[in-house]
Amino acid sequence: MAKIILSIFIILPMTGLSLATDTLGVNSSIGYGETLVSSNLTFELGFFTPRNSSMSYLGIWYKFSPNMVVWVANRNNPLADHDGVLTFNDAGNLVVLNQLNGVVWSSELSRVLRNPFAQLLDTGNFVLWDNFVSSPDEAYLWQSFDYPSDTLLAGMKLTLNLKTGFERRLIAWKSMDDPSPGDYVHELDYSQGLPQYEVVQVHVHRKKSRTGQWNGVQFVGWFNTPSPIIVSVFVYTETEISFMFEVQDRQLVSILRLNYLGVVQLLVVNRSRSATWNALIEFPSDPCDFYGRCGANAICNDSLCECVKGFMPNSLDEWTVLNFSSGCKRTIPLNCSKGDGFWEIENVKLPDQLEVTLYRSMSLDECKDKCLKNCSCTAYAISDIRGRGIGCLMWFGHLIDMRVLEEGNHVQTLYVRQSASKLGIHAYAN
Numbered sequence: 252m253a254k255i256i257l258s259i260f261i262i263l264p265m266t267g268l269s270l271a272t273d274t275l276g277v278n279s280s281i282g283y284g285e286t287l288v289s290s291n292l293t294f295e296l297g298f299f300t301p302r303n304s305s306m307s308y309l310g311i312w313y314k315f316s317p318n319m320v321v322w323v324a325n326r327n328n329p330l331a332d333h334d335g336v337l338t339f340n341d342a343g344n345l346v347v348l349n350q351l352n353g354v355v356w357s358s359e360l361s362r363v364l365r366n367p368f369a370q371l372l373d374t375g376n377f378v379l380w381d382n383f384v385s386s387p388d389e390a391y392l393w394q395s396f397d398y399p400s401d402t403l404l405a406g407m408k409l410t411l412n413l414k415t416g417f418e419r420r421l422i423a424w425k426s427m428d429d430p431s432p433g434d435y436v437h438e439l440d441y442s443q444g445l446p447q448y449e450v451v452q453v454h455v456h457r458k459k460s461r462t463g464q465w466n467g468v469q470f471v472g473w474f475n476t477p478s479p480i481i482v483s484v485f486v487y488t489e490t491e492i493s494f495m496f497e498v499q500d501r502q503l504v505s506i507l508r509l510n511y512l513g514v515v516q517l518l519v520v521n522r523s524r525s526a527t528w529n530a531l532i533e534f535p536s537d538p539c540d541f542y543g544r545c546g547a548n549a550i551c552n553d554s555l556c557e558c559v560k561g562f563m564p565n566s567l568d569e570w571t572v573l574n575f576s577s578g579c580k581r582t583i584p585l586n587c588s589k590g591d592g593f594w595e596i597e598n599v600k601l602p603d604q605l606e607v608t609l610y611r612s613m614s615l616d617e618c619k620d621k622c623l624k625n626c627s628c629t630a631y632a633i634s635d636i637r638g639r640g641i642g643c644l645m646w647f648g649h650l651i652d653m654r655v656l657e658e659g660n661h662v663q664t665l666y667v668r669q670s671a672s673k674l675g676i677h678a679y680a681n
């Protein structure tokens with residue numbers, strides 16, 4: 252009994268210390284056990300120690316669900332104990348200092364701030380401005396949204412600035428109890444062709460999963476179950492590519508997280524009921540979502556693989572024991588001079604853009620023509636399905652990571668090059 256009373260006496264003053272404010276000014280600091288709380292009490296910022304860990308980190312979590320840490324500052328540089336403070340240094344930078352006043356994390360601004368303020372907003376964004384020269388309504392000098400951890404909050408954009416090259420990407424935790432940067436990164440792939448999102452296992456440079464390309468309406472195969480509660484917004488302009496989502500129901504809170512196993516999850520909780528988060532969407536969600544499961548020139552359907560028409564397994568032995576990784580080869584080599592044709596595959600997630608060329612304003616007929624005339628073109632598809640469809644995406648080399656998708660939902664058709672003799676239709680090739 253005495254023990255319980257003692258701990259109450261210890262804990263109460265600690266929570267009492269919580270500044271009950273959302274703002275940190277220049278001569279103030281917060282230490283372990285003290286927190287900033289956003290004005291409508293949704294988010295809390297302070298030091299935390301993961302379960303099964305002795306390290307501590309500065310982070311942001313939901314006040315109603317403290318285990319749901321959505322941002323971590325000193326991921327690369329944990330505090331070995333509970334002795335840390337968040338404060339401003341002489342230049343007005345936000346810093347986390349350890350016991351010896353060593354800097355374990357900093358907002359790393361290049362300019363000096365005269366009267367810096369940091370505020371935890373109701374959106375979950377922790378922002379910094381200089382009260383000497385601007386107000387909080389103007390552009391922030393630094394914001395946590397620019398440096399996501401593993402979590403995308405509702406209303407927070409995952410962006411690539413095409414002018415500056417600045418990108419926000421999600422980097423998974425190392426394990427459930429270790430926020431340091433783990434194996435997986437969720438990022439935009441915009442090296443060739445059209446934007447698509449990927450989860451990459453960085454240390455081995457291997458893709459784990461990939462959404463379909465942006466087809467003018469959506470990323471095929473990702474967020475394509477229409478949901479009454481989640482609205483996703485994609486922006487693709489000359490200056491910016493971004494993705495974000497909003498939650499329609501005010502009782503529901505939702506986040507998009509890249510977990511430590513490399514699975515992207517849309518987690519939802521009913522705030523007025525409990526703090527149990529459920530995964531509404533997961534990616535990969537079935538075996539066909541795993542990148543390149545079927546190897547080259549094959550299509551994944553219901554976890555099994557089929558060679559594209561005109562192709563056969565590279566190794567029948569492996570194929571019959573359901574090891575599909577070696578993929579498929581042509582049954583009859585192409586002979587361009589004889590004239591080729593195309594085989595139509597409907598409702599398919601288009602192959603990865605390993606070697607592609609994009610012509611934004613070509614029609615489907617022009618696209619076919621262009622592909623036909625170039626003997627190394629292996630397939631083509633309409634790149635923007637809006638209206639009657641426009642634009643031409645042409646593939647060279649192997650076709651990797653295709654899957655059958657449900658009809659409807661803005662899925663696409665791929666035209667795969669075939670030798671004329673295989674199609675048996677000379678006229679089709681013109």
Ligand SMILES: *[C@@H]1O[C@H](CO)[C@@H](O)[C@H](O)[C@H]1NC(C)=O
Nearest residue numbers: 276277278279365366367382
């Ligand atoms: C912060 O502390 C310094 C040194 O004590 C003092 O000169 C300065 O006026 C203080 N600033 C504010 C905004 O209180």
Ligand SMILES: *[C@@H]1O[C@H](CO)[C@@H](O)[C@H](O)[C@H]1NC(C)=O
Nearest residue numbers: 301302303304426427428429
């Ligand atoms: C913490 O560690 C214990 C013992 O090693 C283990 O049984 C438990 O699952 C761990 N908890 C978490 C959340 O990882």
Ligand SMILES: *[C@@H]1O[C@H](CO)[C@@H](O)[C@H](O)[C@H]1NC(C)=O
Nearest residue numbers: 291292293372373374375501
């Ligand atoms: C707090 O503010 C955010 C952002 O404006 C809003 O989305 C959320 O619904 C608010 N939460 C509560 C409990 O009012």
Ligand SMILES: *[C@@H]1O[C@H](CO)[C@@H](O)[C@H](O)[C@H]1NC(C)=O
Nearest residue numbers: 500502503521522523524525
């Ligand atoms: C959330 O929980 C409340 C209370 O149990 C319930 O009335 C409400 O319908 C739930 N909202 C949703 C969207 O499930």
Ligand SMILES: *[C@@H]1O[C@H](CO)[C@@H](O)[C@H](O)[C@H]1NC(C)=O
Nearest residue numbers: 551552553557597598655656
């Ligand atoms: C996919 O497999 C199912 C059976 O599992 C079959 O009914 C369907 O026709 C297949 N779809 C395609 C496009 O091959």
Ligand SMILES: *[C@@H]1O[C@H](CO)[C@@H](O)[C@H](O)[C@H]1NC(C)=O
Nearest residue numbers: 566569573574575576577578
């Ligand atoms: C599948 O076949 C590849 C060779 O193509 C081999 O390296 C791999 O180990 C096989 N996988 C399994 C699970 O047997």
Ligand SMILES: *[C@@H]1O[C@H](CO)[C@@H](O)[C@H](O)[C@H]1NC(C)=O
Nearest residue numbers: 583584585586587588589590
């Ligand atoms: C391709 O077809 C032409 C015309 O039929 C023939 O002369 C040539 O030998 C063929 N080339 C190959 C590699 O099969």
Ligand SMILES: *[C@@H]1O[C@H](CO)[C@@H](O)[C@H](O)[C@H]1NC(C)=O
Nearest residue numbers: 607608624625626627628647
């Ligand atoms: C075929 O297309 C590729 C990629 O655009 C290009 O490098 C190559 O020169 C083209 N070949 C011909 C014969 O036009």
